[in-house]
Amino acid sequence: MRFQEVVLKHVLTEVPNRHDFAITERSVPSPDGPGSLIVENICLSLDPYIGSRLRGRHMGEPAPAPGERMPGFSVCRVIDSDAAGFAKSDWVLGEIGWASAGRIDASKVRRLDSSLPSDAHLSVLGIPGLTAWAGITQLLKIKPGDIFSVDAASGPVGATAGQLAKSLGARVIGIAGGQMKCALATDYFGFDQCIDRLAPDFAAKFAEACGAGGPTAHFENVGLSILLPAMTRLAANGRVVLCGMIEHYHADQPPMIPTGLIIGKRAQMLGLVVYDFQSRQDEWHAMAKRLLAEGRLKYLCDEVQGVHSAPEQFERLMRGANQGKCLIRFTPDR
Amino acid sequence: MRFQEVVLKHVLTEVPNRHDFAITERSVPSPDGPGSLIVENICLSLDPYIGSRLRGRHMGEPAPAPGERMPGFSVCRVIDSDAAGFAKSDWVLGEIGWASAGRIDASKVRRLDSSLPSDAHLSVLGIPGLTAWAGITQLLKIKPGDIFSVDAASGPVGATAGQLAKSLGARVIGIAGGQMKCALATDYFGFDQCIDRLAPDFAAKFAEACGAGGPTAHFENVGLSILLPAMTRLAANGRVVLCGMIEHYHADQPPMIPTGLIIGKRAQMLGLVVYDFQSRQDEWHAMAKRLLAEGRLKYLCDEVQGVHSAPEQFERLMRGANQGKCLIRFTPDR
Structure with a gap:
């Protein structure tokens, strides 16, 4: 059996684009002794931090060398197991990278509930959702009466943060790039307002939306172009x-x-830093499942098919052209 | 009756020195109607923020124009009152600037307890003490087990902050410029350690003093030369x-x-910003008086005599050459 993977072509010196990657084909390895799993990829997560990691700027992790497989986490299905407690068809979360299959050590995966959709595991119940939960409930401690602003408002962190803040009684002002993302934030995710950061009168419109007092709490996902005006109004x-x-x-x-x-x-x-909160994922899942069931928490994925689509989808993410959580679909959930 | 005052000679473009100021003499004005007080200066406070204010960089307050009196707060004695409730010999805190006497509106003064020393009113019970209290108890919320670091450790804010942190159960690491200030911090103020920021091995010594975990709380009074190494170790x-x-x-x-x-x-x-806490000064005074009585809170003033000494004393403050809270003494307390 053969599988496809995406490798980095060369050392990056600027924002990555589709031409920085190559697709290769290899043989799926066999389990290499007790504790190893052979898995197929169901759905791969593409995340902004990978851009930072490609430059060696993410939490001290090295950038992949030219010719090495691109890193990333996936929902995977076990197809062969040499690890106690893991059987064929089990779902796991693991970092096999941008590849349609791979071998992984069972100690490095987390078991997933296969009754939930794989895209939820990678978005609202995954790292982006946990990030939003940590920021809103553990750091900002949002409470009724807060004026809360967040950028990348239609992205998986921003959209979840806004909805959580709303559920906790805040007035929620989103900031997003373009009218379509703003419409998603207000009409789909239920933000009170969303301001287009690309509009020439962004700063004035943001100030007006927040009111005379300015935001009482702000969640920064983008950078100084938003942070500085938001802090000036804070x-x-x-x-x-x-x-x-x-x-x-x-x-x-x-x-x-x-x-x-x-x-x-x-x-x-x-x-x-979301990794600090990984041991508390159950707390977030309990809250998220309740809000999802009540219809007060939505998520949105921007999903394309197959490993060959990953370079272009990643370029879209790096340009901010995605609409929702970026995923690569390999196989159907069921 | 004549009085002396210090005026700014010219617009400043760099760190002030004694030659930027001139001493002039004027007549003490009379009360100009209901509510005004004529006061003599007992003791004037010289503070680092005045350096910032001279450049128009302090809380939006304008810099004094050339020829205008230097700003600053003093403990004053009322010598003539046209204000209800104020009598001759009463003590007030007011901003008459660098002058041996002046006229001030009673609505702009705060009455002081004349049974306490004037230097305490301007240091440990004044703005520097309140600043330390706000930082330690209201913002950092120091608790037993904290590793607390503070710079300008022998200065009135730093020394009070360190003693408060110690009284709340922290291990206290001071940072100060020179061996004499370090000795004051440890031997007089009771810090656990104090590191000389002018020593070539400052960063290594600071790291060693804090231990492998680094400081859990840091109080910054100086600037990036200390803040960045402290945050790197945080x-x-x-x-x-x-x-x-x-x-x-x-x-x-x-x-x-x-x-x-x-x-x-x-x-x-x-x-x-200490001004946010001025309405809570009574809370600090209650705590300070208890600690002073128990011998667990000390203060140290660097006092020189007469208005003509103010320019040189201010230059010393700006160079960090002072030992303790900078004051100008005009008349004895009693």
Whole structure:
């Protein structure tokens, strides 16, 4: 049996595009002793942090070398098991990368409930949802009366953060790139307002949406182009989560914020790293399943078919052209 | 009756020195109708923020124009009152500036307890003490087990912050410029350790003093030369109060911190503006008087005599050459 994979062609020096990747074909290996699994890919997650990782700027993890497989997590189906407790057809979450199948150590996977959709495991119940939960409930501690702003508002973190903030009693102002994403934020995800960051009067419209007092809490997913105007409008004693800085992942200089803005606003700046909250995923799942059942939490995936689509889909993600959580579908859930 | 005052000679473009000021003499005015007080200066406070204010960079307050009196708060004695409830010999805190006497509106003063020393009113019970209290108890919320670091450790904010943190159960690491200030921090103020920021091996010594985990809470009074190494060593989920940035008050560029450092450390960055806490001074005074009585809180003033000493004393403050809270003594307390 053969499988396809995507490898990095060369060392990256700027924002990745589809031409930075090549598709190759290999043989599926056999289990290599106790504890190993052979899995097929059901659905692969493409995430903004991979852009940062390709430059060696993500949590100290090395960038893949030219010729190496692209990294990434997938919902996988076990097709051959040499590990106790894992049987054929079991679902696991594991990092086999951009590949239609692979071998993985059972100690490095997490078992998944195959009665739930694979796209939910990778979006609202996965890392993006956990990120939003951590920021909203553990760091910002959103409460009734908050004026909450979040950018990348139709993306999987922003959309979940906005819906959670709404469910906790905040007024929710989204920020997104373009009218279509803004419409998704308000009409599909139920944000109170969403401001187009690409419009020339963005700063004025954002200020107007937040009202005279400004946002009391802000969740940053993009970078300084949003963070600085949001902090300039921030209410005194406002809280700010720094989560993602996608617009700077390929910049020469690291993003910097003036200490005077933090002091002047009496702000609380809060750094969020989702990996710190992985042991608390059950808490988030309990809340998420309740909100999903009540229709108060929605998710949206931008899914394309097959490993050969991954380079172009990743380029779309890096350009912000995606609509919802970026996924690559390999096989149907059932 | 004549009085002396210090005026600014010219617009400042760099760190102020004694030659930027001139001493003039004027007549003490009479009360100008209901509500005004004529006061003599007992003791004037010189504060780092005045350096920032001289450049028009302090809370939006304008810099004094050339020929205008230097601003600053004093403990004053009423010598003539046209205000209900104020009698001759009453003590008030008011901003008459660098002058041996002046006229001030009674609505702009705060009555002081004249049974306490004037230098205590301007240091441990004044704005520096309140700043330390706000940072330690309201923002950092220091608790037993914290590893607490603070710079300008022998200064009035740093020394009070360190003693409060110690009284709340933290291990206290000071940072100060020079061996004499370090000795004051440990031997007089009771810090566990104090590291000389001017020593070539400062970063290594600081790291060693904090231990493998790094500081869990840091209080910043100086600027990036300390803040960046302290944040680099900060414990995960560490808290950082941004209070003063004296080393940048005369720089061309505002101080900036990389967002990656905040995110990587999962830090809480907390902006402190002491004016927000002025309505809560009684809470601080209750705690301070108890600690003072128990001998667990000390203060140290660097006092010189007479208005003509103010320019040189201010230059010393701006160079960090002072030992303790900078004051100008005009008349004895009693």
